[in-house]
Amino acid sequence: MRAKVVELPPEQWSVCLREHHPGYVSWPDYLATRERLRANVRPRGEGGGAAREGAALLQGLIRCGHCGRRMQVAYSGNGGRVPRYACVRGRDLHATGQACQSLGGGRLDRAVADAFLEAVTPAGIAATAGAIRELEDQHAERLAGQRLAVERADFEAERARRQFDACEPEHRLVARTLERALEEALAAAERQALARLARDLPRLWGAETTTDRDRKQLLRTLVREVVVTVNTPERRAAVEVSWEGGARSELSVRLNRRGPERRRLADDTLELIRRLAQHHPDRQIAQILSRQGRPTGTGLAFTETRVRAARQRAGIPAAPPPDPDSELVTIAQAAAELEASTATVRRWLRDGLLAGEQTTPGAPWRIRLTDEVRRRFVPDVPEGFVALAEAASLIGCARQTVLQKVQRGELRAIEVTKGRRKGLRIEVPTASLDRLINE
Incomplete structure (x- = not known):
């Protein structure tokens, strides 16, 4: 006959005498140590365990979004410092021949680290503190109602001790006032300490003296688990970060391209x-x-x-040699033919006197210089053409509106290239001139 010893969880113990005699550690420290040891255990066939020295930031925290198993870490690249996460337990168990999913760790680690650092910024801490205060206020209201009910029951049950009860309310009021003041002072000090930590943490995170293991331990203070689901066709990964306290965040990470x-x-x-x-x-x-x-x-x-x-x-042919008889010219060629500077040619393009094409921002302009366009540049002002300001006044609109009409071809414009009256001139419709004469 063989006996087997089975360790039961503390909540199933028949007898538990806490603090029965002085121990090496207190009961809360004992429970915290047990929990830490349990978290450091590396399950058979799965990643996890304590934070180690490798560069993979999410070692032990990352779980497959398809099958729920922990993902393992492998290193490659220059010096074996490039992490990659893979869910291979299903392949090992079922001999499927391929991993459930895998992805490079660089971008994923950076995305989770950025979310972690953002969570501990002063703004993030303030938002978290506000949510905590709201939950605490709701809990305090419920607790206050329960305490009042208990106090009323105690008061009725111990009516025989009236001599003590006569002064008990005053004692309670003083105790509650002191307790509230102490809690407010501690809360303010804790908020200031958290704000200082939030300011210093990004610098500490990126310091050369901070090891990969240090960063993992810092991350585990807030992050409980990271669930990743890879979408191979879209080359993206959906990431769900579970924070200590129950909150969850969703991230989307673009994956590296592989092979060709x-x-x-x-x-x-x-x-x-x-x-x-x-x-x-x-x-x-x-x-x-x-x-x-x-x-x-x-x-x-x-x-x-x-x-x-x-x-x-890609089988794209090269550009054909420029045609000397083509109507399309560069800005420099247009400036030389029209006897103007390149800056003036650009202004003419802007004003609509010249029509040009540009394949993409930053590409050279191709200006269509036809005989009709050349006739827009004259040495003298023809009859019926006035300056821009006068045209705007006659037509009854803003100067910019006049220029837009020129660009759309609704108004004719010329450029006087010589003399004291050189510059842009607009042809005003006859109706506008007749109105001016009648006035």
Whole structure:
């Protein structure tokens, strides 16, 4: 016959004499130590346990959103410092041949760390303190009602001790007043201490002397568990952070691309190269993409060689050589032909005297310079054309409205290029001139 010893939880003990004799630790310390040891236990086949020295911030906290098992940590990359979380317990148990889900740890760790640091900012602490105060007020109201009921019952039950009860209410009032003042003083001191901690914690978190293990222990003071569900087609992960106290936060983390996808250009960048290659050479395209801050598939800056390689991989033909007889010219070419500065040409574009195209912000303008457009630039003021301010007064609208009408083609405009009256002139409708003459 073999006997087996089974340890029961404290709530099932038949006898428990707390503080029966002086011990090495107090009863609350004993319970806290038991809970810490239980949390540090590493279950068979699962991650978890105490915070360790690895770089994975969520080691022991992260759980699979599909099957509910804890996810394991693996390291790779330069120096074995790049963490990756994977749920492989289902594969090991059921021989499925593939992990339930896996994802890189870099972006996930940063997202949870940012949420943690945001929670301990002064604003976050103030919001949390406000919620706690509201819960405490509700609890205090219920507790006060229960205490009054108990006091009334005690007063009726101990009517025989009237000599003590005669002074008991006064004692209670004094005790409650002192207790309330002490609690308010302690609460104010605790709020100030939390505010100081909130200001110092981000600097402490990023300090070189703070180890990965230190960061994990800091994180575990507030974060109880992190549940992750990977959406592979969308390359995103839904993250649910469970905080100490029962609150929950939901995050969305974009996942790294893997394999050939890591070197693939973003779709919008490739489409922009396709449109730019119709008019611009590779060197100019590289300048435009760099000006917009667009990287290559590997995160590098664009050069002429990289643009050419991306264009050839996608089967995009190079821009044809410029046609000398084309109506489309650059700003510099338009300035030379119209005998003006490039700044003046840009102003004419803005005012609507010239019509131009721009494939994307930062790309060179292509100005359509036809014979009709050239006739808008004259040495003298023709009859019926007035200055912008006078045109606005005659038409009865603001100057900006007049310019908008010119840009939409509702009013004709010319540019006088010589003499004292050079500048923009607007043709005023005949009805407006007749009204001015009649007045």
